Amino acid sequence: MxxxxxxxxxxxxxxxxxxxxxxxxxxxxxxxITVSGVNVSPDLSIASVYLSLTLTKKPQTxxxxxxxxxxxxxxxxxxxxxxxxxIIPELRFFADETLLEAEKMDKLIASLHIxxxxxxxxx
Numbered sequence: 001m002x003x004x005x006x007x008x009x010x011x012x013x014x015x016x017x018x019x020x021x022x023x024x025x026x027x028x029x030x031x032x033i034t035v036s037g038v039n040v041s042p043d044l045s046i047a048s049v050y051l052s053l054t055l056t057k058k059p060q061t062x063x064x065x066x067x068x069x070x071x072x073x074x075x076x077x078x079x080x081x082x083x084x085x086x087i088i089p090e091l092r093f094f095a096d097e098t099l100l101e102a103e104k105m106d107k108l109i110a111s112l113h114i115x116x117x118x119x120x121x122x123x
Contacts, residue, residue, distance in 0.1 A: 001039070002042070005040045008040050009039060009040045011081065011085075012047050012049070012077070012081075012089070013049075016038070016049060016073070019073060019077060019080070020033040020035065020051075024069070024072075027069060028062055028065055029056075031055060032054045032055040032056070034051070035049060035052075036051065036096040036098065037049075037096065044085075045089055047089040047090070048094060049091055049092065049093050051063065051093055051095060051096060052096045052098075053095060059095060060095070063094075066093050067093050074090070074091050077091070
């Protein structure tokens with residue numbers, strides 16, 4: 001990403017994160033939604049928003065709700081950043097799988113049985 005895209009992505013991440021924390025908290029049943037990352041297309045018209053969905057038993061359902069209410073979220077975003085940007089990007093929401101992958105790796109590593117090295121041997 002170019003420096004311009006990175007700057008724009010940081011702005012979007014901050015503002016969308018605040019929208020989820022303050023404005024739309026009641027819309028998603030009290031689920032704790034954080035914006036873990038944003039990628040922006042080169043023309044700044046499309047933003048891929050990666051969400052970390054915690055404190056919920058059905059993250060896929062919450063993600064579908066977020067996608068359905070994407071226009072409302074974009075409208076709120078537009079109200080916040082309209083004086084800073086020309087184009088309010090189309091928002092595409094994805095689940096951030098980083099935490100799930102980390103948990104899988106931790107379990108895999110914990111399940112490994114590695115015998116101790118015999119005494120007198122070095123690495």
